[in-house]
Amino acid sequence: MATLELKNINKIYPNGFHAVHDFNLTIDKGEFIVFVGPSGCGKSTTLRMIAGLEEISSGDFLIDGNRVNELGPREREVAMVFQSYALYPQMTVYDNIAFGLTLQGVDDDVIEERVLKTAKILGLTDYLDRLPRALSGGQRQRVAIGRSIIRKVGIFLMDEPLSNLDAKQRVTMRAEIAQIHRETGATTIYVTHDQTEAMTLADRIVVMKDGYVQQIGTPKELYFDPVNVFVAGFIGEPPMNFIRSVVTGGKVSFGENQLDLAPLLGDKAAAYEGKKIVFGFRPEAIVLGAAEDSYHVTCSVELTEMLGDNTNVYVVAGEDRAILKVNPYDTPETDSTITFSIPRKSVYLFDDETEMVIQQQNAVLNA
Ligand code: ATP
Numbered sequence: 001m002a003t004l005e006l007k008n009i010n011k012i013y014p015n016g017f018h019a020v021h022d023f024n025l026t027i028d029k030g031e032f033i034v035f036v037g038p039s040g041c042g043k044s045t046t047l048r049m050i051a052g053l054e055e056i057s058s059g060d061f062l063i064d065g066n067r068v069n070e071l072g073p074r075e076r077e078v079a080m081v082f083q084s085y086a087l088y089p090q091m092t093v094y095d096n097i098a099f100g101l102t103l104q105g106v107d108d109d110v111i112e113e114r115v116l117k118t119a120k121i122l123g124l125t126d127y128l129d130r131l132p133r134a135l136s137g138g139q140r141q142r143v144a145i146g147r148s149i150i151r152k153v154g155i156f157l158m159d160e161p162l163s164n165l166d167a168k169q170r171v172t173m174r175a176e177i178a179q180i181h182r183e184t185g186a187t188t189i190y191v192t193h194d195q196t197e198a199m200t201l202a203d204r205i206v207v208m209k210d211g212y213v214q215q216i217g218t219p220k221e222l223y224f225d226p227v228n229v230f231v232a233g234f235i236g237e238p239p240m241n242f243i244r245s246v247v248t249g250g251k252v253s254f255g256e257n258q259l260d261l262a263p264l265l266g267d268k269a270a271a272y273e274g275k276k277i278v279f280g281f282r283p284e285a286i287v288l289g290a291a292e293d294s295y296h297v298t299c300s301v302e303l304t305e306m307l308g309d310n311t312n313v314y315v316v317a318g319e320d321r322a323i324l325k326v327n328p329y330d331t332p333e334t335d336s337t338i339t340f341s342i343p344r345k346s347v348y349l350f351d352d353e354t355e356m357v358i359q360q361q362n363a364v365l366n367a
Contacts, residue, residue, distance in 0.1 A: 001029040001030050001154045001185055001186060001187055002029060002063050002064050002077075002154035002155050002187050003026070003027065003028060003029050003063070003064055003065070003187070004025075004026070004027040004050070004061075004062070004063055004155070004187060004189075005025075005026045005027075005060070005061070005062040005065075006023050006024060006025045006026075006046075006050070006059070006060075006061055007024060007059055007060040007061075007062070008022050008023075008024060008058065008059040008060070009022070009023040009024075009046070009049060009056055009058075009059035009060075009061060010022060010056075010057045010058045010059055011042070011045050011046070011049060011054065011056065011211075012057040018211060019042045019045045019211050020042040020045050020046050020049070020211050021211045021212050022059075023046055023059070023213055024213070025213075025216060027187060028187075029187055030185045030186070030187055031187055031188070031203045031204065032178075032181050032188045032190065032201055032202055032203045032204075033188065033189045033190070033202065033203065033204055033205075033206060034189075034190045034191075034192060034197070034198040034201055034202035034204075034205045034206070035047065035189065035190070035191045035192075035205075035206045035208060036191075036192055036193065036194075036195060036198040036205055036206070036207055036208070036234070037193065037207055037208035037209055037214075037234075038193060038209065038234075039193060040210075041208040041209050041210060041211065042208055042210075042211040043159075043191045043192075043193075043208055044159055044191055046208075047157055047159055047189060047191050050078070050155075050157060051073055051076070051078050051080055051157050052068075052071060052072050052073035052075075052076045052078070056069050063076060063155070076155070077153045077154060077155065078153055078155040078156070078157055079148035079149065079151050079153045079155070079156050079157070079186075080148065080156075080157045080158070080159070081141075081144055081145050081148050081156075081157070081158045081159070081161045082144075082158075082159050082160075082161070083159055083160040083161065083163050083164060087132040087140060087143055087144060087147075088132075089131065089132055089133060090131070091131070091132075092128065092130060092131060093119075093124060093127050093128050093129070093130050093131075093132070093135070094115055094128040094129065096132065096143050096146075096147055097115050097118055097124075097128075097143060097146040097147050097150055098111050098115050098150070099147060100147060100150065100151050101114065101150060101151070114150050114152075115128070115150065118146045118149060119146065121146075121149075121179075121180060121183055122142040122143075122145060122146050122176070122180070123142065124139065124142055124143065124146060127139060136169075137164060137165050137166070137169060138165055138169035138172065138173055141161060141162070141164070141165060141169075141173060142173070142176070144161075145161070145177070145180065149180060149184055149186075152184075153186065154186055154187060155186060155187050155188075155189075156181075156184070156186040156187070156188045156189075157188075157189050158177075158188070158189070158190045158191065159191045160191055160192055160193070161173075161177070161190075162174065162177075162192075162197065163192075163194075170197075174197060174200060174201065177190075177201060178200070178201055181201075195234065195235055195236075195237065196237075198219070198235075199223070199235070200219075202218075202219055203218065204216060204217060204218055205218070205219060205222055207222065207230075207231050207234060207235075209230055214227070214228060214230055214231050215227045215228070215231045219235075222235045223235050223236065225357075226240075226348070226357065227356065228350065228354075228355050228356050228357060229242065229278055229280070229350050229355040230355065232280055232348060232350070232357075236282055236283075236284075238283045238312060238323045238325065239283075240280045240281065240282050240283075240348070241280065241281050241282070241283060241323060242278050242279070242280050242350075243278070243279040243280075243320050243322070244276060244277075244278055244279075244352060245276065245277060245279060246274065246275065246276050246277075247261060247269075247272045247273055247274065247275055247276075247277050248273075248274070249273075250262050250265070250269050250273065252277060252279050253318070253320075254279075254297050254299070254317050254318070254320050254322075255297075255298075255299060255316075255317025255318030255319075256298070256317065256318060257295075257296070257297045257298060257299075257317060259279070259295045259297075261277075261279075261349070263344060264344065264347060264349060265349070265358070268358060272358075275353075276352035276353075277349055277351070277352055277358070278349065278350035278351070278352050278355070279347065279348075279349060280347070280348035280349070280350060281322075281342045281346055281347055281348070282346060283312070283322070283324050283325040284310075284325040285342060285343060285346035286324050286325075286326075286340045286341060286342050287340065287341050287343075288324075288326060288330055288332075288338065288339075288340050288341075289339060289340070289341065290341055291341035291343065293343060293344050293345070294341035294342055294343045294344060295342045295344065295347065296339055296340075296341055297317065297339065297340055297341075297342065298317070298337060298338070298339045299315040299316060299317035299322075299337070299338065299340070300315065300316055300317070300335065300336070300337050300338075301315055301332050301333065301334055301335060301336050301337075301338060302314045302315060302316045302321070302334070302335075303334060304331050304332065304334060306328055306331065307328075309328070310325050310326065310327065310328060311325070311326050311327070311328045311330075312324070312325060313325075313326055313331070313332060313338075315338070315340075324340055
């Protein structure tokens with residue numbers, strides 16, 4: 001296990017493209033960190049700098065307090081699993097897993113003990129004599145993970161390791177990766193653009209956009225206390241609803257509905273009078289009907305999507321639209337008029353200009 005420190009890390013590619021800006025993060029021993037963000041935000045570049053596969057343009061990278069910017073991947077003692085898991089096709093599962101140790105000249109009986117133990121953790125014991133072509137995608141990916149964890153390094157780096165698997169295999173492998181992390185205790189950094197993987201696996205998530213870190217926090221912190229519109233919209237499915245409205249007489253409008261912000265804005269109300277504000281609420285935070293301590297909104301139902309465990313209801317009020325997540329047994333009729341309630345404690349207000357949160361919910365503390 002190892003502690004990692006990234007201090008003001010920047011990456012400028014030879015063509016002048018500034019892919020990562022001032023990345024700062026300290027990772028504790030054994031922590032599971034997930035980098036998440038849309039395509040091109042700099043996740044893989046940052047991971048590759050940590051692995052020693054990409055030069056760090058400026059800043060310091062420390063492992064256990066030692067600056068390792070100039071060290072190569074082997075000297076950093078990291079294990080990596082990539083999206084494409086090239087196994088040796090002519091070698092059995094056993095030999096694929098053993099390969100790294102064989103190269104190091106480790107004794108055969110030690111190799112056997114370690115391969116059997118690794119295979120057991122990964123559920124590959126019955127497949128050790130098979131060639132990769134006789135395995136499913138999920139099993140091949142497990143062999144690739146086995147090949148990495150057998151080296152017993154303190155740092156485990158994974159770049160979209162599940163993206164070649166189908167939806168069901170991804171769910172199974174996700175649980176297995178969590179289990180492997182518990183068993184090995186390795187400090188892990190995992191790159192994905194899938195927020196479900198991020199939310200379920202991470203101790204802490206780093207949300208990136210355009211090469212900049214947007215927020216670093218536990219899954220709970222990111223869900224309940226997003227710092228800006230981007231993070232609020234990135235975590236959660238369907239994403240948070242945003243109503244952009246000019247504050248008039250202390251109120252924002254959702255179609256014909258006037259929602260009084262005085263209880264939320266408090267002494268900031270005067271500063272926002274006449275300014276545009278972003279009023280956010282999550283699709284799953286609402287309740288149908290008129291509840292207490294809530295904003296009541298009347299709107300019409302444009303479309304409903306029955307998903308099985310819930311229904312997404314698309315509503316419209318004037319120019320504004322929102323998605324509500326409701327119990328399938330309560331699915332309203334298309335074109336009907338409904339009233340729903342947004343509990344005050346689940347409303348987020350953002351500055352429309354800076355897109356930063358105005359009033360932090362601190363709902364983590366209340367949840
Ligand atoms: P994805 O999810 O698509 O893999 P990512 O967040 O991992 O995206 P990176 O691969 O880190 O993104 O790329 C970040 C940015 O750097 C992108 O705009 C990419 O085009 C650019 N980039 C990557 N490699 C190079 C390179 N060798 N030279 C110049 N620009 C590069």
